[in-house]
Amino acid sequence: MTSNIKSLSEFIQATAPTISIIDCSPELIKEIQEILKIEVDGIVGPITKQAFADFKEDNQLEFPLLLGVTTAKELLEFKGKEETASKTNDSSNSQPKLNLDAGKRTGKSMKLPNGEVVYENQYIVEGIPLTWGEATKGCTRIPTISEYVQNAVRLAKVWGEVREKFGSPIIITSGYRPPQVNKAVGGVRNSQHLYFRALDMQPMNGDFKKLWEVLKDSQFVGLGDAVFMGRNKGFFHGDIRPGKRAIFPY
Known part of the structure; x- marks a missing residue:
């Protein structure tokens, strides 16, 4: 059965049928997580979901959430390129790097909806x-409503x-999500990401x-704790939803 396949190489060799990553074995998910450089726990x-959908x-x-032979090959090819780069560059490591062009x-x-042109490295607020x-x-999810731009500034x-x-x-792992992206990554129907009111984040220093x-202690109204019960899920969520403070587990 496809759900028993434990590696991408095995998946390719078996010419396995396309499968949802939700139905992949924990071992296979761990390999994918390692390649995507996120927490390796075998849990989808x-x-x-977000990292996999972004990769696709x-x-x-x-x-976005289906694994087929083509995607498996792309993942392994990406892994190979990363390993080659690591061997040829002594300063290379898996840690995220600061964007030296930030603010430019x-x-x-x-x-934007008001006609203003903004750039990938430009600060939302100076x-x-x-x-x-x-x-x-990377400016691939373009807000189409002026209200969303106002939310982005707030x-x-x-x-x-x-x-x-x-x-x-602090690393931003997710910000604005158009409806199709939010659905693909398993976001809830009323996600604040849909309205440019939310950020998911990781501390670069751990x-x-x-x-x-x-x-x-901040002005974020909604807080999602994905680091709980001794298990590091890898990110926190903060949003500026209308209403009272709400803290919830992921």
Whole structure:
């Protein structure tokens, strides 16, 4: 059975039929998670769905949560390229790197509903280290409603206070999600990501405890704790939803 296949190589050799990653074996999921550089636990949670869907989108592959032979080959090819780069570059490692171009009007551009053109490395709000690229997956998820752009500005200001108090770089793992993307990654129907009111994040230095304390003392209204019960799921969620403070587990 396809669900018993334990590696991508085995999947390819068996010419296995396309399968949802939800139905893959834990061993196979762990290999995929290692390649995508996310927490390796063999569980298909929100961050795994998102990373897998993003990988398929980046490689122009259809059906965001389905694993077929073509996708398996792309994953292994990507793994090979990463290993080659690591061997030929002594300074290479799996840790995310700071964007040295952050704050500049460079990178891919997109046009906002009001006609303004913004750039991938440009800050959403001048002086706050959150770029349009970080919040829109490299300017590939273009907000089409003016209200969403206004939300983005408010979101950046709230996040900026968190970033200043935390005092160390924070990785944005998810920001604005159009409906089709939100559905693909398993987001809830009323997700705040749909309205450009939410960010998922990881502390680059690994200090989840401090980041959580800063988030609880912030102006974020909704807080999703994905680091709980002694298990690091890999990210926190913060949003500026209308209403009262809500803290929930992922």
